[in-house]
Amino acid sequence: MKENAFLRRVQESFKEIVVKNELNEKNIDVSCSVLTAQEAIGNPERKDFPIQKGKEKMMQACFGCSYGQAFTDMPNTFSGKVKELTTMSLETNYERAVFISGVNAVLRELNMADHTIHCKDDGPKACSSELAEMIEKEYGTPKIALFGLQPAMAEVLHKKFPLRIFDLDDDNIGQEKFGTIIENGMCEIADVEAWADLFLVTGSTVCNNSINNFLQLKKPVIFFGTTISGPAALLGLKRFCPQSS
Incomplete structure (x- = not known):
């Protein structure tokens, strides 16, 4: 699959932020866990969301006191350092989900992104x-x-x-x-x-x-x-x- 030029731009911008905030040197852990449908969206009235049917899973990254999420059809867990996100290959859906959920969590912690946690129930x-x-x-x-x-x-x-x-x-x-x-x-x-x-x-x-x-x-x-x-x-x-x- 061809390289995603958009994601490379995101990765380059993210790397600048990581360096500016000295997050590489602090070696802060980023962990990703896969959420169940109920953990992700609670119990909405409808029962036909893709995550409820098993078509997608939600990966959630935790950084500091903040969380970031990404829907993917290729879920798995990941534990590493922030600096790994800045050089990660983005060739598979799994790698992109790790990267995106991690970016969302870090930017939320830095107050540079908001509304990073999926709504639930109604x-x-x-x-x-x-x-x-x-x-x-x-x-x-x-x-x-x-x-x-x-x-x-x-x-x-x-x-x-x-x-x-x-x-x-x-x-x-x-x-x-x-x-x-x-x-x-x-x-x-x-x-x-x-x-x-x-x-x-x-x-x-x-x-x-x-x-x-x-x-x-x-x-x-x-x-x-x-x-x-x-x-x-x-x-x-x-x-x-x-x-x-």
Whole structure:
């Protein structure tokens, strides 16, 4: 898989911060643990989130008194030093999840990123209502391309806006849900951009190496979720995640 230029920019920016704050010399441990579905999102009313179906796992890094998270389909544990994140290979989904969760935790500890912990219980439902209100206020009634099937969001959005949903899960692709047929996320982005007025994109794209597809679009892009909290703060991406902590 080709190198992720976006993640390299994140890594370079992060390295400067680590050096500036003398975190290399302090050799502070960063540990990553894999959370269960209940630990990650509690008990929301809906039961069709990817993490509940075993399609994704959440990795959580702890640094100082702060936590950072990343959704991935290649979970495992990691324990090391902050300096290892600045030179880590970012070729696999596992490496990217370790790196991203670690970056999120460190930046949270430095007060450079916020909302790094996933919302729980009724949080996704409240988030989705807030999202619809924000979109209506800022964009009117746009045609929305949702990349990453977030069921609570899709449930609310499809009632208010023209909506197309794209996903990478074979169990979802081709199925009719929320008033539309779920399309393959491995698609021709230019064709989607010709239709859409607004892209809503899961922050997990930063871990599965597909985020570069959305960085050159002329249409507005809003990333959602805790995974992209640190990278979004570092590189100025628009992110929506109001119910996270």
